[in-house]
Amino acid sequence: MTVMARRPLxxxxxxxxxxxxxxxxxxxxxxxxxxxxxxxxxxxxxxxVAQTRCLILDxxxxxxxxxxxxxxxTVRGQEIPIIFITALADECVxxxxxxxxxVECLFKPFSDTALFEALNAxxxxx
Amino acid sequence: MIRLLxxxxxxxxxxxxxxxxxxxxxxxxxxxxxVGGLIRQGRPLPVVLATLCQLFDAAVEGxxxxxxxxxxxxxxxxxAAGPGLPASHLKHLEGRRVSWIETPFGxxxxxxxxxxxxxPPADAPRESQEAAAAAASAFRLPEVSxxxxxTGEPLGIFALYRHEGNPDVVRGHSALISxxxxxxxxxxxxxxxxxxxxxxxxxxxxxxxxxxxCCFSWRVxxxxxxxxxxxxxxxxxxxxxxPVTLELIGxxxxxxxxxxxxxxxxxxxxxxxxxxxxHRIRLSDNSIKYLRVVAHRTRDQExxxxxxxxxxxVTHRHDTEEVLAKLRAELARAARITSLGVLxxxxxxxxxxxxxxxxxxxxxxxxxxAVDPPDVEGARETARRTIRDAExxxxxxxxxxxxxxKKGTTCESLDLNEATREVVxxxxxxxxxxxxxxxxxxxxxxxxxxxxxxxxxxxILNLFLNASDAMSGxxxxxxxxLIRTERDEHDRVRLSVRDTGVGFEPQDVDRLFDxxxxxxxxxxxxxxSVSRFIVESHKGRLWATPNxxxxxxxxxxxxxxxxxxxxxxxxxxxxx
Numbered sequence: 001m002t003v004m005a006r007r008p009l010x011x012x013x014x015x016x017x018x019x020x021x022x023x024x025x026x027x028x029x030x031x032x033x034x035x036x037x038x039x040x041x042x043x044x045x046x047x048x049v050a051q052t053r054c055l056i057l058d059x060x061x062x063x064x065x066x067x068x069x070x071x072x073x074t075v076r077g078q079e080i081p082i083i084f085i086t087a088l089a090d091e092c093v094x095x096x097x098x099x100x101x102x103v104e105c106l107f108k109p110f111s112d113t114a115l116f117e118a119l120n121a122x123x124x125x126x
Numbered sequence: 127m128i129r130l131l132x133x134x135x136x137x138x139x140x141x142x143x144x145x146x147x148x149x150x151x152x153x154x155x156x157x158x159x160x161v162g163g164l165i166r167q168g169r170p171l172p173v174v175l176a177t178l179c180q181l182f183d184a185a186v187e188g189x190x191x192x193x194x195x196x197x198x199x200x201x202x203x204x205x206a207a208g209p210g211l212p213a214s215h216l217k218h219l220e221g222r223r224v225s226w227i228e229t230p231f232g233x234x235x236x237x238x239x240x241x242x243x244x245x246p247p248a249d250a251p252r253e254s255q256e257a258a259a260a261a262a263s264a265f266r267l268p269e270v271s272x273x274x275x276x277t278g279e280p281l282g283i284f285a286l287y288r289h290e291g292n293p294d295v296v297r298g299h300s301a302l303i304s305x306x307x308x309x310x311x312x313x314x315x316x317x318x319x320x321x322x323x324x325x326x327x328x329x330x331x332x333x334x335x336x337x338x339x340c341c342f343s344w345r346v347x348x349x350x351x352x353x354x355x356x357x358x359x360x361x362x363x364x365x366x367x368x369p370v371t372l373e374l375i376g377x378x379x380x381x382x383x384x385x386x387x388x389x390x391x392x393x394x395x396x397x398x399x400x401x402x403x404x405h406r407i408r409l410s411d412n413s414i415k416y417l418r419v420v421a422h423r424t425r426d427q428e429x430x431x432x433x434x435x436x437x438x439x440v441t442h443r444h445d446t447e448e449v450l451a452k453l454r455a456e457l458a459r460a461a462r463i464t465s466l467g468v469l470x471x472x473x474x475x476x477x478x479x480x481x482x483x484x485x486x487x488x489x490x491x492x493x494x495x496a497v498d499p500p501d502v503e504g505a506r507e508t509a510r511r512t513i514r515d516a517e518x519x520x521x522x523x524x525x526x527x528x529x530x531x532k533k534g535t536t537c538e539s540l541d542l543n544e545a546t547r548e549v550v551x552x553x554x555x556x557x558x559x560x561x562x563x564x565x566x567x568x569x570x571x572x573x574x575x576x577x578x579x580x581x582x583x584x585x586i587l588n589l590f591l592n593a594s595d596a597m598s599g600x601x602x603x604x605x606x607x608l609i610r611t612e613r614d615e616h617d618r619v620r621l622s623v624r625d626t627g628v629g630f631e632p633q634d635v636d637r638l639f640d641x642x643x644x645x646x647x648x649x650x651x652x653x654x655s656v657s658r659f660i661v662e663s664h665k666g667r668l669w670a671t672p673n674x675x676x677x678x679x680x681x682x683x684x685x686x687x688x689x690x691x692x693x694x695x696x697x698x699x700x701x702x
Contacts, residue, residue: 018483018515025508026490060475087478088471108482112489 007033008053008123013043013069014085015061019108023056030116040064044072052080054103054122059086059093070100081122085110154305157181161309171317175207175310182306183210186299188289193273193310194219195282203283206314211287224283271300271307273314281314331356338439342370344421346395346431351375357437360417362409380406380414397431399423404440416444451555476522483515539574540582542619542684543611549586550609557607560594567610572619573686577664582684585657585668589623589680592654596627596678603676614683618666622681629678630670638670657682 010032012023017038024034032054037043040057041064055073059066066084073080084097084105094105104118160181164174175193182191192208203224205216273282284307334340340357344350351370353363361378363370372391379387383405390403403419421435491508494501550566557564590607597605608624630638639658654668661668666684673679 016479016483018480018511018518019486022483022486022490022508022511022515025504026486026493029490029493085482087475087482089474089478108478109485110482111485112493 007031009033009035009048009051010054010056010119011043011048011052012036012056013038013040013061013066014056014058015039016058016087019058019085026112026115027056027119030112030119032119040066040069040072043069049073049078049080054119055080055082057082057084059084059097059105060088067097067100070097070102074101083115083118083122154309157305157309158312161313165313165316171313172207174313174317176209178306178310178313179207179209182286182302185302186286190287190289191306192216192219192285192287193282193314194224194285195273195314196224196280200280206282215287271303273307273311275311275315281311281318284310340437340439342421342435342437344394344433344435345426346397346433348430360415360437360439361407378407378409380408382406394421394433397423401433414441415439416441451559473522477519480515480519480522484512484519487512487515537576538579539576540579541572541574542582542621543568543572545579545583546586546609546611546621549583549590553587553590557590557594560598560605562594562597562605562607564607564609567608569612569619572611572613573617575619575664575684575686577684578660581660582664585660585682586621586623588654588657589621592680593623593625593627593677596625596629598627600627600676613686616683616685617687618683618685620681620683622679624673624677624679626673626675626677629672629676632672635670635672639668 010027012020012027012034014020014023014036015038020036020038024036027034035046035048035052037046039061043049043055055069057066057069064072066082066086070082073082081103082101084094084102085108086093086105087108089107094107097105103122106114106118157178161174161178164177179191179193183189190208190210192211193206194203195206196202197204201223202221203219205220208216270286271284272280273284275281284303286303334354334356340360341354342357343352349372351372353361353370358370361375363374368374376384376387386403387405390401394401400422401419402421405417405419407415407417409415416439418438418440419435420438421433424432424434426432487508491505491512494505494508546566546568550564554564590609593607594605597607603626606624606626608622610622610624612620612622614620639654658668661682661684664684666682668680668682670678670680
């Protein structure tokens with residue numbers, strides 16, 4: 001429990017099931033504790049919001065989208081560092097999200113190194 | 127019913143009364159001169175005819191003459207003149223029906239010798255008939271002569287009334303009566319044609335207003351040009367006395383249309399039978415109007431070459447067409463981009479999702495194996511997931527292939543020239559807007575090929591638009607598109623599209639047809655690879671060669687022997 005408490009919590013929000021399976025394993029390997037959610041609404045309803053040190057967030061999801069969640073968190077005053085992930089490589093969207101304060105926006109498929117660097121930046125920043 | 131018989135044509139008998147009347151009769155030349163003068167002065171028809179009657183009444187003592195004119199139906203009479211007759215008497219003749227009956231007597235050289243029957247209106251009240259009878263009682267039944275047109279059509283009646291008690295001398299004057307009737311017919315015809323002319327002029331003016339059309343004539347030898355009032359207004363020429371010259375017209379024509387205008391003038395001077403011309407004019411307020419000119423060759427009275435033409439203001443139609451063409455082009459482009467864009471996005475998303483799983487699982491697996499001791503169980507699980515995601519990616523590709531196969535293709539015998547012509551017609555508007563000059567060199571006899579018309583036309587359209595895009599930045603040379611069809615030595619038909627655009631580097635030739643290879647900003651790079659896929663599924667070949675000069679030539683060839691082509695291959699989606 002003390003070990004878990006020392007590990008920063010990373011929350012993954014993605015409607016893609018295979019990513020919700022694979023990404024937490026990798027994150028644990030990288031030394032984080034992880035919670036995975038299939039939707040933005042599920043994440044907001046959980047008790048993890050306040051503890052989350054970094055949010056890995058899919059852009060396109062049914063219901064509330066990634067950018068919607070980013071805005072909602074800002075409104076609520078929850079400043080969680082966000083790494084966006086997306087299967088649609090669009091530089092314009094990436095630039096806009098970074099402008100709004102996202103730490104990074106990774107295009108799927110992304111390498112573990114790219115993810116690692118983004119996480120370091122996020123956790124260090126916070 | 128009053129039956130009026132025509133005056134039979136007889137030579138005057140010798141007799142004292144006849145001599146007296148004949149002496150007073152004016153010559154036909156004198157009558158014509160007097161009447162002609164009145165017509166030239168523009169006096170109204172009743173006045174001229176009344177004068178004619180007065181001349182007769184003065185010449186033949188004891189008689190009153192009148193002129194009855196047929197109305198537009200030709201069945202009833204109107205009183206045109208009868209200055210010596212009381213108004214009440216004239217009134218009972220007004221509107222009476224007239225019948226023309228064949229008779230053996232008649233006017234010389236007229237096959238139809240009429241008997242004129244004036245019938246009172248069926249519904250006329252008894253009192254008016256009685257009054258008419260009373261009014262008529264002061265006169266003997268009239269003698270009449272029909273007034274016939276030059277072509278023998280009845281125009282009216284020249285009717286004579288004898289005052290009761292006066293001797294019947296008229297039979298001696300049948301020649302004179304004929305002469306008066308003849309003059310009357312000339313007057314009536316002239317007046318009617320004037321009226322007709324006025325009516326048709328008014329009609330023409332109204333029609334011109336309604337159809338925004340003006341008219342002109344141009345005598346080629348003398349360069350005399352006459353314009354209708356409307357045409358002057360269209361060109362905003364103020365005073366009517368400003369003479370219209372070719373220079374004046376040229377000054378109004380849009381500078382870009384001037385060369386064609388000069389060419390047209392030269393052609394017209396050569397004596398073409400007909401010309402049509404559409405051009406713009408720039409008015410003093412800098413506004414532009416689109417005019418359509420149509421003219422036909424004719425000869426004027428002196429046998430000189432003359433064109434008579436109409437000018438129609440088609441600005442409104444032109445504006446509408448331009449807007450429509452623009453919309454159509456935008457729509458086509460948007461559809462091209464969005465359908466491919468949407469498709470590409472969907473495919474990218476579907477493929478990237480499992481790829482992300484594969485990469486993440488494989489990364490985790492490697493890390494699990496790298497620790498000491500290795501987490502073999504964890505690695506096995508992530509490897510299993512890697513395989514599962516790879517299978518999922520493969521499923522996506524299979525589904526796409528199924529989607530493309532389902533579209534189906536049709537195989538028909540088609541003429542490449544015709545298929546190409548249709549695409550040229552469709553895309554000409556957009557090509558012209560991009561200032562591309564299109565030239566076609568179609569082989570005269572091209573054997574038919576078997577294939578899917580729509581797919582091949584998509585290829586052709588794609589080649590046109592690519593060429594047009596490649597020339598969009600070219601300003602130092604003409605943007606030319608040469609579209610050529612031919613039959614090659616291997617019994618294939620070939621279409622080549624040659625542009626004068628930016629071209630490509632020789633080392634890039636192999637990459638041109640790769641999916642997603644593009645030199646265009648915003649291009650998907652998918653068009654040429656799809657095109658090559660379509661051509662190859664027709665057992666054909668699509669290739670590109672750099673030109674000796676500027677630009678590139680894209681060509682495809684398709685075998686024309688039907689047995690060479692089986693149905694379109696649908697197995698691969700390598701274009702994607």
